[in-house]
Amino acid sequence: MAMSDADTKTSAEKPADSANRKPHLYLVDGSAYIFRAYHRLPPLTDPEGTPVGAVYGYTTMLWKLAQDLDDADGPTHLAVILDKASRSFRHDLFPEYKANRPPPPEDLVPQFPLIRDATRAFSLPCIEEEMLEADDLIASYARAATRKGWDVTIVSSDKDLMQLVGKCGDADDGVDGGCVDMLDTMKNARIDIPEVQEKFGVLPEQLGDVLALMGDSVDNIPGVRGIGPKTASKLINEYGTLEAVLTAAPDMKKSKMKENLIEHAEMARLSRELVQLKEDCDLPMELEDFALDGIPPDPLAAFLSKHGFTSLLKRLGNGAGSPARPTELDPAKAENAAADAVEGATRQPLPEWPKIDLDAYECVQSVERLDAWIERAFAAHAVAIDTETSSLDAMRAELAGVSLALGPNDACYIPLGHGSDDMFAEKPEQIALDVALEKLKPLLESDAVLKVGQNIKYDINVLARHGIAMGPVEDTMILSFDLDAGRGGGGIGQAHGMDSLAETHLGHTTLTFKDICGTGKKQIPFSAVPLDKATRYAAEDADVTWRLWKVLRQRVADEGATRIYERVDRPLIPVVAGMEREGIKVDREFLSGLSSEFGGQIDALEKQIHEMAGEPFTVGSPKQLGEILFDKMGYKGGKKGKSGQYSTDQSVLEGLASQGVDLAARVLDWRQLSKLRSTYTEALQEAINPRTGRVHTSYSLVGAQTGRLSSTDPNLQNIPIRTETGRRIREAFVAEEGNVLLAADYSQIELRLAAHMADVPPLKEAFANGEDIHARTALEMYGEVTRDTRAQAKTINFAILYGISRWGLAGRLGTDADEAQGMIDRYFERFPGIQRYIVATLEKVRECGYSETLFGRKTHFRNINSKNQAERQGAERAAINAPIQGTSADIIKRAMARMMPALRDAGLNDVRMLLQVHDELVFELPEGDVAAASPIIERVMAEAALPSVTLDVPLGIDIGTGKSWGEAH
DNA sequence: TTATTCACG
């Protein structure tokens, strides 16, 4: 029996061939799964408020397995194996076994019993035994099954279980032995012998020895000190077995490793016993009892319904007739809908929605039908909208059509620019662009109707170019970001994209743009897509957006994200949209002049470099450069990274240059100039919009996990300033005739916030008195301020903001780790608040999984409890930094949202805000307005935290003006 | 596509 989207067959309809298949047992490692699901999925709660995120993940996994039933490789038998929460025989071997494992997170605990409920709901057997761990039961069942000639798949990614991969039954009784493999459902990857070899460098049967040598900090398996996976696998490969390694140890050449091997030999043997899987457990249930004989839908439906897993429930297809269209809204009810829409979604569990039906959408091709949709949208007081265009650049895109959604499957597409590309013999029937927009304008501008979009800033800007000032708006992408920043996991940048949101929150796979328009050379513009296809794609997007809005809006209310969403991020949407539309003037001739100048110097340098190297090569190739410097010319200091390539980055080349290697110095110059030319002087010219003559960046409001904005196409947040040559590029950013640019930046805002948040009285005092903060730090730490101590103090101050490590600091200061540690100790001694802040922040993040800014913005850290030390420490440093960087981002965002109204109130209507560079705002304004505008800009920025947060330190603002951005600094 | 390098706060 298989479950599909369409229906659920009963066991009577079971396909005949599956009965005759070679038995294939799936053993699901349930306990391990839910820990992973917990960290990967949003913290959903069911209608009763019980956390069910991990249970949901578990349920979808079982669902997928059940769907594979008819596959040649799918299960014929299946059992879930769980850890019984108690001691195992390993504790008798080693009392400390698993001793330092942290308790499970609070909101995971109530989910454990639900895992059993879920398993029962699927009518699947669930095995757990006192004194045995799930791994041992799995090993024992795997052996029993393979001996009978069954194939076995272990559903897990636990490395201990990888010992079993490839094991085959001994083919006794004339039966062909079955084999074992593993399935990682999260990565959707099969793990067989090659995968184990790739991960550990040894065969599965040798894995136990490797694991014993390397130990495991999470399970508290001691292993041998100083030996990790790399060394362990090397040793096992060299000597074959653990015993052989230990025997050979006394004859190895003198090293720390030899000593450790000798000293910890017994620990290694103990570890070997601990990682050994017990394959001869008594089996509480017979293998035959695991036979899958169809999954009765009723208990499953009851379970899904109880926990509000509505999308799965729909897919179960319980046959209830669902109307493709809702009936017209009752006008009396519509009266209240505005309030509901503004309040955001329902307070009750979400209504049961029909599954997405691409055939339910309407293609609107007449004015009458458009009028009908507009009327209903007014009545609904909320509409999801999506514009389809010819480009990702809102400032250049041509409108192809608009889609609207008013409810589940209640969506339409209004084609407006199709067929203009010669793809059709004749243009399809569609409403004229200007007529349609004229009709839509009152709706899109109505204060009484919320416009909901996925990245709606884009649609705002496209429509703004057609004279429509869309508002008020909501954005599902930003809702998702404010709830789940940092939880995106694998996919970078796409974490809050519609496709992945639809997948996670609606269990729905959307049509992708690629599906519709193709990719690469074969890609066609959206306006060339036939209307039936275009309608399905475009209206689906609006439908999905509408549903996501309901789901996410509810969560925002439940999870305390309202403050950051309503007070910081949502108000910013139209503001940033406006900044993007303004753009900034760039002097093309100036840039082109710089380009030629740089080009000449680059050519000259290249000649010199080739001469010094004695051969021509590609200077821009780190690979070739490394080979020239370290292989051919034999300079010392070549370090190869994991790719086996020499590093030739700035620090390496500077090291060589300081030893008098001219070649390195020339390459550094070459790199600087060619970077400046390709990234800035060349690319910026191309970025000038031919229509406006200005450069329009695109800001992402979900680009940085800490809540900062990011800037792309082009990135205007990394225009050079640190070097004199680079700084010249800023001269190209200019004001229009009669205007000037005004740059206002927060001075030392992150240090000020650190002083406030960590409560450091001497630093707060220094800021209050307007002192030089690094000098004050030097005074506190060394008792005197010299150029040297101030420079060191400055380095340490920044190190603190980034989450300090003695090695990192040592590298920056050019000392060794011990000395750096001494300085850190002294810093903490002088500023104990900083240490308390770090400890408290980490404690909170370890427990909750996220950090928070002063304004309640959450950033999640999935790796904070990782057993990989490097990963974990990276997460710790990021977690220390995020509240500070994030609070700074919140503050400038608040300033931005208030800026234009404040200027307007003062009668300054010609001041335009153009750019944001994290702690700086750039304005363009008539020269005559500078005196009046400066104090307002300064006040809005300085008071941006108020009234929500009152800081113990003042926020200092520096303001400069000039004809160019360079001059304004 | 991935790795490397380097521009910014």
Next chain:
DNA sequence: GACGTACGTGAATAAG
């Protein structure tokens, strides 16, 4: 001497 060495970004380039 296991990982890798300060946080957060985006873009260009070489090379697989």
